[in-house]
Amino acid sequence: MEHQSDILILGGGPSGLSTALHLVQIAPHLAPRILILEKEHYPRFKLCAGGLVADAEIILERLGLDVREVPHVDVDCAHFDFDGKGLNIRLSKRHALRVIRRDEFDAWLAAKTQSAGVEIRQGVAVKNIIPDQNGVTVETDQGNLRAQIVVGADGSNGITRRCILPNNPLQTARVLEVITPVGQSPHKNKDAYFDFFPVPENIAGYTWDFPTQIHGQPMRCWGIYDANILAGNKRPALKELLAEEMSHHGFNLDEYEIKGHPIRWYEPQNQISVPRVLLVGDAAGADPIFGEGISMALGYGAVAAHEISESIQRGEFSFRKYRQRVARSGLGQTLFARWVIANVIYPIKWRWFQILLWRIVKPIVLFVAWIFVLNWSKRLK
Numbered sequence: 001m002e003h004q005s006d007i008l009i010l011g012g013g014p015s016g017l018s019t020a021l022h023l024v025q026i027a028p029h030l031a032p033r034i035l036i037l038e039k040e041h042y043p044r045f046k047l048c049a050g051g052l053v054a055d056a057e058i059i060l061e062r063l064g065l066d067v068r069e070v071p072h073v074d075v076d077c078a079h080f081d082f083d084g085k086g087l088n089i090r091l092s093k094r095h096a097l098r099v100i101r102r103d104e105f106d107a108w109l110a111a112k113t114q115s116a117g118v119e120i121r122q123g124v125a126v127k128n129i130i131p132d133q134n135g136v137t138v139e140t141d142q143g144n145l146r147a148q149i150v151v152g153a154d155g156s157n158g159i160t161r162r163c164i165l166p167n168n169p170l171q172t173a174r175v176l177e178v179i180t181p182v183g184q185s186p187h188k189n190k191d192a193y194f195d196f197f198p199v200p201e202n203i204a205g206y207t208w209d210f211p212t213q214i215h216g217q218p219m220r221c222w223g224i225y226d227a228n229i230l231a232g233n234k235r236p237a238l239k240e241l242l243a244e245e246m247s248h249h250g251f252n253l254d255e256y257e258i259k260g261h262p263i264r265w266y267e268p269q270n271q272i273s274v275p276r277v278l279l280v281g282d283a284a285g286a287d288p289i290f291g292e293g294i295s296m297a298l299g300y301g302a303v304a305a306h307e308i309s310e311s312i313q314r315g316e317f318s319f320r321k322y323r324q325r326v327a328r329s330g331l332g333q334t335l336f337a338r339w340v341i342a343n344v345i346y347p348i349k350w351r352w353f354q355i356l357l358w359r360i361v362k363p364i365v366l367f368v369a370w371i372f373v374l375n376w377s378k379r380l381k
């Protein structure tokens with residue numbers, strides 16, 4: 001065995017880095033006992049629109065981190081529409097959404113983690129994870145490592161889940177993304193737009209259009225999300241609907257590079273740990289309504305860190321109660337609520353219902369969002 005460590009975190013995205021940062025915050029003496037393996041080198045590309053909700057910023061603030069150090073664009077107003085009309089969210093004292101680029105954000109968070117005394121080995125790809133009674137063997141393209149505890153933070157396509165829970169069912173959303181110049185769109189430059197017009201076409205999701213920046217240059221980020229809840233029905237190609245939305249704003253999708261990536265989303269009955277190995281972030285499951293996962297990834301890190309530090313104190317690594325701990329936390333409560341909401345608002349796919357939801361019963365939707373979708377990050381133990 002080349003290396004022996006106590007806590008091995010597989011994946012250096014927001015969930016893995018947050019787990020390490022929270023562990024060091026709870027128990028600073030653990031810093032030299034944590035090792036993060038990341039297959040890429042920072043700053044590495046990650047397909048993501050980079051929308052940060054307030055909960056993500058609250059978690060970062062509690063870690064003593066100020067995300068304004070990362071290049072960003074602040075969104076004044078978020079529009080949730082059906083066919084171009086719906087409800088608007090504008091907050092009185094702060095931005096509705098903050099948009100970062102993931103190469104910059106993740107590199108910044110990784111640098112903060114290293115400053116906290118945690119080693120990150122970059123360019124190491126994990127190939128296999130084999131837990132046994134006394135520890136876990138992690139096979140990589142650069143040799144084998146041995147750990148007391150392994151955290152699977154390797155994202156939606158990660159290998160950890162496949163190794164430890166090979167027969168677990170998967171709920172996977174399809175997502176496409178395109179970056180364009182700002183152009184002549186009638187959309188306001190500092191606003192973000194979500195449009196649920198694809199739902200009656202059996203797409204359980206929406207198109208988005210965000211402001212963003214690349215190397216300081218203002219750009220727009222477009223995309224389409226489909227939770228795949230209506231997968232048994234006849235559906236147009238996702239690309240067609242995104243092209244339709246962009247054409248309303250004077251953009252021809254064929255002129256831009258289109259990229260796709262799945263997002264694994266949360267189901268309450270899914271297992272998220274086995275003895276000595278637990279999952280965080282997309283590996284455990286993101287939000288099914290929007291595919292929002294950065295704040296969730298940061299939140300999983302906080303919950304997992306408490307679970308790990310207590311298990312180290314007890315010298316017992318079954319993680320039998322980890323799923324329950326996640327479920328009882330603010331993170332688990334919002335994930336559960338979002339799972340229920342997604343399973344209501346997407347299967348009732350008729351036009352009239354979507355018009356009612358986004359244009360008519362706005363105060364009810366805002367109330368439900370405020371109570372069940374947002375403001376969960378204060379309860380993360």
Ligand SMILES: Cc1cc2nc3c(=O)[nH]c(=O)nc-3n(C[C@H](O)[C@H](O)[C@H](O)COP(=O)(O)OP(=O)(O)OC[C@H]3O[C@@H](n4cnc5c(N)ncnc54)[C@H](O)[C@@H]3O)c2cc1C
Nearest residue numbers: 011013014015039048049050051126154155281282293294
């Ligand atoms: C198109 C698209 C748009 C999105 N937009 C938003 C948005 O606007 N807002 C939002 O909140 N969420 C968004 N998401 C979701 C968000 O990107 C994820 O939820 C988030 O990245 C999850 O973080 P994570 O740390 O769990 O996983 P990841 O960010 O995927 O990080 C996993 C890390 O593990 C590494 N890794 C993987 N396999 C291995 C291996 N075998 N060995 C070593 N390292 C490995 C990867 O290189 C990566 O660094 C979007 C997703 C997509 C696909």
